[in-house]
Amino acid sequence: MLTRRWFLSTFPSVPFLGSLRPLEGSLNKRDFFAELGVQPIINAAGTSTVLSGNLMLPEAMRAWEYASRTFVNLDELHNAVGRRIAALVGSEAALVSAGAASALTLGTAACMTGTNQNFIHRLPDTSGMPDEVIIQKSHRFSYDHAVRNCGVRMIEIETAQELAGAVNSQTAMMLFLNVAEPKGRINSAEFARLGKKHAIPTFIDCAADVPPVENLFKFLKMGYDLVTFSGGKAMRGPQSTGLLLGRKDLIAAARLNGLPHANSIGRGMKVNKEEMLAMMVALESYLQRDHEGDWRDWERQVELIAKRVEKVTGARATRFVPEITNRSPQLHIGWDEDSIKIGRNQLLEELRKGNPPIEARPWEEKELEILVWTLQPGEAEIVGERIARLLS
Numbered sequence: 049m050l051t052r053r054w055f056l057s058t059f060p061s062v063p064f065l066g067s068l069r070p071l072e073g074s075l076n077k078r079d080f081f082a083e084l085g086v087q088p089i090i091n092a093a094g095t096s097t098v099l100s101g102n103l104m105l106p107e108a109m110r111a112w113e114y115a116s117r118t119f120v121n122l123d124e125l126h127n128a129v130g131r132r133i134a135a136l137v138g139s140e141a142a143l144v145s146a147g148a149a150s151a152l153t154l155g156t157a158a159c160m161t162g163t164n165q166n167f168i169h170r171l172p173d174t175s176g177m178p179d180e181v182i183i184q185k186s187h188r189f190s191y192d193h194a195v196r197n198c199g200v201r202m203i204e205i206e207t208a209q210e211l212a213g214a215v216n217s218q219t220a221m222m223l224f225l226n227v228a229e230p231k232g233r234i235n236s237a238e239f240a241r242l243g244k245k246h247a248i249p250t251f252i253d254c255a256a257d258v259p260p261v262e263n264l265f266k267f268l269k270m271g272y273d274l275v276t277f278s279g280g281k282a283m284r285g286p287q288s289t290g291l292l293l294g295r296k297d298l299i300a301a302a303r304l305n306g307l308p309h310a311n312s313i314g315r316g317m318k319v320n321k322e323e324m325l326a327m328m329v330a331l332e333s334y335l336q337r338d339h340e341g342d343w344r345d346w347e348r349q350v351e352l353i354a355k356r357v358e359k360v361t362g363a364r365a366t367r368f369v370p371e372i373t374n375r376s377p378q379l380h381i382g383w384d385e386d387s388i389k390i391g392r393n394q395l396l397e398e399l400r401k402g403n404p405p406i407e408a409r410p411w412e413e414k415e416l417e418i419l420v421w422t423l424q425p426g427e428a429e430i431v432g433e434r435i436a437r438l439l440s
Contacts, residue, residue, distance in 0.1 A: 090406045183225075273295045285329075363383040
């Protein structure tokens, strides 16, 4: 029989198993990252997954802690959270997914299987069901692998005429990548309209496309049947969450293709009760934020960094706002390499070597990109001074 004595004698070297008493009182005293040899960073590169997205809002963290204290029926909570989120954004229905990539898989599966249990159990075997997804050639992207997980064939088109010719009985869905709109010959509004014309469900990926907050409503009003956003970026929910919004029948089918249904393509894309509740609260908080105040704060940080960098002879700092994704004030930093003898990649590496390490982004061939919306109080000063010192 397993006893406390056996357990402790078997694992004597693990520091946090030294006592089986509740750890609540000691958790706040432990520096877990230091124990593990993981060094925190200053994130001036934005909400990329590899840098752990964004920091959860305190409100979302409190919701997470609240949910962690008790058991609930997960289906019941999933339904209730979905109804609340749908009401907040004006959608017929909604669900919390395991990130936007998971939403792409679940939404695609929904368009293919509907509520047909035989189809649901067989994916990615697509025999007998529609298995083609129409997409503009310029909208192909690495994350469409999440769509291809379902066994579909991607049918590339470039014009509305080509789209009309591609539609057939095997067409399951039309996919639009919002950030790629300027590259395509069919814009987002026309794409949604063509979906209605040809009676094909349309799905738009807007993973990193808030702000502006209006995007949470815009594409549903435009007529898209499914819309996805990442939960762990600007909305500051759990990094591992996303939102899938849209038609009631498709959201119901997406639910059947995921947890807790064991025989489904999305069963491994688990979302726990803490994530569901924290994502809902993060969305509530995001909708109520002073977005103009946030923008002013970002502008202040951009200006602060720019002034420090521009004190260096031969260096330049240019304010920039992306057209679609990560839409916020940013900086592009460049320099005259004849007078400043450091390359872009070398500068990035030197920033990482500092204490604390700073992560920034490469921009085009020789410049640096700084995103300020993930900076914490006091970090803009550190970023500006560090870059200026390295360029000097």
